[in-house]
Amino acid sequence: MNDDPAALHARIDRTNELLQRMLAEVAKTPSTHAIFVDAGYLYAAAGRLVAGTEDRRAFDLDAEGLIDALIDKARTIFADSRLLRVYWYDGARRRIHTAEQQTIAELPDVKVRLGNLNANNQQKGVDSLIRSDLESLARHRAISDAALLGGDEDLVSAVEAAQGYGARVHLWGIEAPEGRNQAEPLLWEVDSQRTFDLDFFKPYVSRRTAAVHEPGAARPGREDVRFVGAQIAAKWLAARGRDTLVELLPGHPYLPGSVDQDLLVEAEGLLQYSLRGQADLRRALRDGFWEHLRTQY
16 A cells, blocks of 8 residues: 555654754764874984984984974864874883883873883784774774875784774874884775974984983972063063963963973073973973963953
């Protein structure tokens, strides 16, 4: 028996209304991105580029400042998206955090995932961790975009797994002084590529010397450094104007890389002490800077 035309049209109208509601809900759902950092690649490539060596013992990496810079860069690239978190993949003997890895793990919006280190200090199991996380997050629609800082060909399967669930994977690389430091099959597989140059990494990598401070200078306390951060914020407010600095507030607790570098240089001049490689004092400096800004608005 044929359906009554009026009833059929009514059902079609109800179906169209439901579809429109679903599309409206999807449109309101914000895109989400995550940053995946292969620390082995990062240390080797950035160390070679800035310090001329891949030996971690020969240079200091300001991981906190660099992570802030990567988050700030992602915020610019994925303008209509929110950050899920930064995943930091590294190796450690028996998967026990080193002091540096523990400091990184305590940062906001950062998840440290550890593979093993073998007798030759080679990472084992890191690629599988990256694949597991990328695939799981894409499968559960937790991310729409993944920024992957790495270069190993073994990451191809991780990229394919995430793409299979609809996520877009964007490969981030580090400028190579000569040649290439990312596998070609990986470059072929991703949705986009971006390379960061020497100027991007220079503020966060410094060649290690016997002493990290000026000869004869006493190490300042955290409260002293925090006070200097507040002093600089007050000075910047007067010189740069409230409108300029109020633009930083939505990014709290992160500072754009250029601002963070200016803050570091000015603080070192006031303290007469180098803060390179001293994560706790760098954090105190940023805390003091932010605290003063937030009291003014």
